[in-house]
Amino acid sequence: MGVKGKEGKVGRRVTSKEVAAALGVSPATVSNAYNRPDQLSPLLREKVFEAARELGYAGPDPVARSLRRRRVGAVGVLYSDRLSYAFADPAAVEFFEGVSVATEEAGLGMLLLPGSARGARDPEAVGNAVVDGFVIYCMADDDPLVDVVLERRLPVVLVDHPGVEDVPYVGIDDEGAAAAAAEHLIGLGHRRLGVVSFELTRQMTGGLADLSRPERATFGPSRARLRGYASAIRQAGLPVSEVPVYECAESTREEGRVAAEALLGMESRPTALLCMSDQLAFGVLEAARDLGLSVPGDLSVVGFDDVAEAGRTSPPLTTVHQSHVEKGLLAGRILVARLGEDEPPEAGLLPTRLIERGSTAPPG
Amino acid sequence: MGVKGKEGKVGRRVTSKEVAAALGVSPATVSNAYNRPDQLSPLLREKVFEAARELGYAGPDPVARSLRRRRVGAVGVLYSDRLSYAFADPAAVEFFEGVSVATEEAGLGMLLLPGSARGARDPEAVGNAVVDGFVIYCMADDDPLVDVVLERRLPVVLVDHPGVEDVPYVGIDDEGAAAAAAEHLIGLGHRRLGVVSFELTRQMTGGLADLSRPERATFGPSRARLRGYASAIRQAGLPVSEVPVYECAESTREEGRVAAEALLGMESRPTALLCMSDQLAFGVLEAARDLGLSVPGDLSVVGFDDVAEAGRTSPPLTTVHQSHVEKGLLAGRILVARLGEDEPPEAGLLPTRLIERGSTAPPG
DNA sequence: CTGAAAGCGCTTACAG
DNA sequence: CTGAAAGCGCTTACAG
The missing domain is CATH 1.10.260.40 (lambda repressor-like DNA-binding domains)
Incomplete structure (x- = not known):
């Protein structure tokens, strides 16, 4: 040895x-x-x-x-929440996977940094991080750590966090994708929809709300998706303020269950649920089973992400496909190129598409 | 903003x-x-x-x-293979999750470093890594990167890699756990077993072998598990050299499928398969379904790890439970304590236990 | 409460 | 082919 x-x-x-x-x-x-x-x-x-x-x-x-x-050989990846939460979320893990391909290509390490949400202890970790550049992933508009990073004047790429001048942005058309999901359900004949949402703000008021004020969300993707759902529903002539939205603290199966129980317990029960992630949708599927509701007979469910397991549930999940791996890879490559003064690949929006599987059907 | x-x-x-x-x-x-x-x-x-x-x-x-x-504020995690491969493996991801809890508690970053396997490009990344200490995860005994790290004389914790003097070691009793899995099958009445194995050496000869020479494996856990399977089988009076072992390049469903196809295509078909991971076992389940074999009617399958999805397959997977999160957490806490000159928690072996679910039964 | 000095361990022109 | 010098940007006793 x-x-x-x-x-x-x-x-x-x-x-x-x-x-x-x-x-x-x-x-x-x-x-x-x-x-x-x-x-x-x-x-x-x-x-x-x-x-x-x-x-x-x-x-x-x-x-x-x-x-x-003046060169460290590592890039930092900043995530809004605890890392342990990221590792429990297949979408985040796939994103990390993509970034890691780019850093490995360049012989760089990948420094994972915890965000400031929910008791992450030490914001100094970000200001002190020994790295050559940052990928900022999935942070709220008003998260102070974004400014901490920006002030360091290192090369930065923003992911799922639009709106900072002069910083390359990688994401998807969240609004369009969400609208497509809602249109699919409406096209099937559903009139009573519900939304199982990510957290909308860092303060996380949580629980039930409705679809009438998407703008209050400070997480870019949540805001855009709410907007997309709302516009499709409005287009169909349905009253947006009557669509219940359940805000989940985390993108986990457990939260999806809780949301489903709340939404399906309402007087005027939704016949279809729009979920902001597959994880949440999986929880909804479990809750429906527990409640003796058949999917898609009694309830249609649409997810978001198309993670690997979405094709393996029963029924298989209808969902919006996006490639988190590609997202991470593109963000990583842009950052790596900027570190080396190479011409970076173009930042921008990655494609999405609705994958119709077995969890949606006309209302019973 | x-x-x-x-x-x-x-x-x-x-x-x-x-x-x-x-x-x-x-x-x-x-x-x-x-x-x-x-x-x-x-x-x-x-x-x-x-x-x-x-x-x-x-x-x-x-x-x-x-x-x-003389302090960076980050710990390095060295993994044998490409990071993108680690992120695709739920067991590795759960391990990272555990480490991340420990680093977050201490306000440290977590630098992920690619290993030297299969074309990882830049061994310098490890020697140059700007960190205060290392967790070495799952490396072969003869991997040169282990020495590169050890020579840096930083605090180190070894995981699933026994046998380096004076370095804390965290792992499980792989041999005992594997023996328990084999004994379960033998107790059920199975006489024709097969093994779906991890890679045994960094050179990865691959394909079919038999159970007679566990010692050639240079990955500690693979070696110990082979030994455990062999000793249980020998104990039962069965000929070890007639037990086919299929060596998989990676711990993925795809590899599990390929292994199952090879093993189940043999003249004297095994009635039960011992898999070194749940991922491999999931692939075996898929292959059995494709071949029209019912599990556990025609084929019993035992996994290893007890990842979350093991309880959700159909049938649910009988497997050896171990907590990768705890493993990472303990390794991380030991390292963090050594960085701070605190009294570290005791290193050692974490418990395992066989979880009997629906994928095993007496031979048909 | 404030500053001058030494030094963390290395690399890079540059002179020879 | 080799070495003396400067400096990367900071922090830490220490003296005042």
């Missing part, structure tokens, strides 16, 4: 200066041995490595090197 | 020295304004912040600060 036991020990740092001294050469020569082999004889280089090995010098200190070179 | 447009721009770095000069104070005072409010008058402190705002100084440079303080 090549491990000599003591290597596992946490040791005093050995510096290039000490290696140089042991060899009677200058620190520049030690540095050159690691960074510019052409600047010294192969023999001397070998001697440097040998002395390094003996003294336990593992090569130039990454922090000092980063300071000198 | 508090964004003044130009903040999004990538700018020349403004330094504390410039802020100090603009104000006619020393850089130490600027530093104190940010780091030790008690060291200067509130008024002066306000002036410093004002000058900083005007000049576009976003606070002390994280890299320089890290060099000076």
Whole structure:
């Protein structure tokens, strides 16, 4: 295994200066041995490595090197909430996957940073993050961490957070996609719709509301989707203010269940539910089963995202497809290109489409 | 939104020295304004912040600060393979989730680093990673990156990679857990077993082998599980060399399908399959369905991990439960404690248990 | 309450 | 092919 036991020990740092001294050469020569082999004889280089090995010098200190070179070799990914929440959300995980492809292509690390939502402790982590640039993912318009990042004047790419001047933006047409989902249901003949929503603001008032004031949402995608649902419903001549919206604290199955129970317990029960994520829709499916409601016989359900499991539920989920992997990949590549002064790929909106599967049908 | 447009721009770095000069104070005072409010008058402190705002100084440079303080505020997580592969594996994602809880508790970032497997490009990324310590997850015994990390003499925790002196190790009793899975099947009356295995070595010979030489595996958990299966089978008086083992390149449903097709196509078809992960088992379930084999009627299947979806397949999967979240959390907390010179929680083996669900039954 | 000095560990022109 | 010098941007005793 090549491990000599003591290597596992946490040791005093050995510096290039000490290696140089042991060899009677200058620190520049030690540095050159690691960074510019052409600047010294192969023999001397070998001697440097040998002395390094003996003294336990593992090569130039990454922090000092980063300071000198003005380059760290890592990008930060800022997420609105706790990371543990992100890892529990397949959509976020797929996004990370996409970013990781881009960073690996470039030989960079990917530093995951917790956002400021719900008790994340240390906003300093973002200001102090040792990175060359940032991907900002899914933050509320008024999240102070966005400004903390912007003020650092590093290259930044914004994802699902429109509206900052001069910063590349990657997203989808949330409004159009949501409208398409609602139109699908309306086309099927549904007249009593309900919405299972993401959180709308960082304050998360939560619970039941209606579709009449999309603008109060400070999360861009939530706002746009509410707008899309509302416009399709209005177009159909239905009263928007009578469409119940349940705001979920998190995009989880559990929250989807809770929302479904609230919505399906109403006097005038919706015959179809529009969900802002597949996770929420999965919870709705579970709740419907528990309530003895058949899907799509008694209730139609539309998701959003088209994560892998959407094709495997019973019934399989009708949903709006978007590629979170592509989103992460594009954002990552734009950032990487900007770090290297390369011509970045064009930022913009990725395509979506409605995937009709088994969870929607005309009302019973 | 508090964004003044130009903040999004990538700018020349403004330094504390410039802020100090603009104000006619020393850089130490600027530093104190940010780091030790008690060291200067509130008024002066306000002036410093004002000058900083005007000049576009976003606070002390994280890299320089890290060099000076000998502390970065991030831990590295080293994974054997491409990160995009990790993100596609629920077990790895749950592990990351656990680590992230520990890093968030401590206000640290989490730097994800790609391993050296299958064309990961840049081993330098690990040697250069700007972190205070490492979690090494799931690496082969002979992976050179392990030594690269160990040589840096930073605090390290090893996960699912036993056998490095003086380094805390977190894992499970893979051998015992695997033996329990095999015993369950044998107890049910199965005599013709097959194994759907992880990759055994970094070279990944792949395809079919048998259970007679567990020791050739250089991935610790794979080796231990093979050993566990073999010992239970030997105990039952069955010939170990007649148990087919299919080595999968990755822990994915697709690979599980391919393995199942190979194993179930053999002249003397196994009546039960032991899978090293739930992902592989899910693929086996799909393949069985495609082949017209009923589970557990015609074929029993045992997984490993007990990821969330294991309870939702049809039939629900009998599997070995382990908590990847706890694994990550413990590893993360040990590392964090060692960074802070706190007394770390005890390293060691986490519990496992066999969860009997619907995918196993006596042979038909 | 404020500042001068030393130094964290390295790399990069530049001179020889 | 090798080395002396400057400096990346900051923080921390320490002296006043």
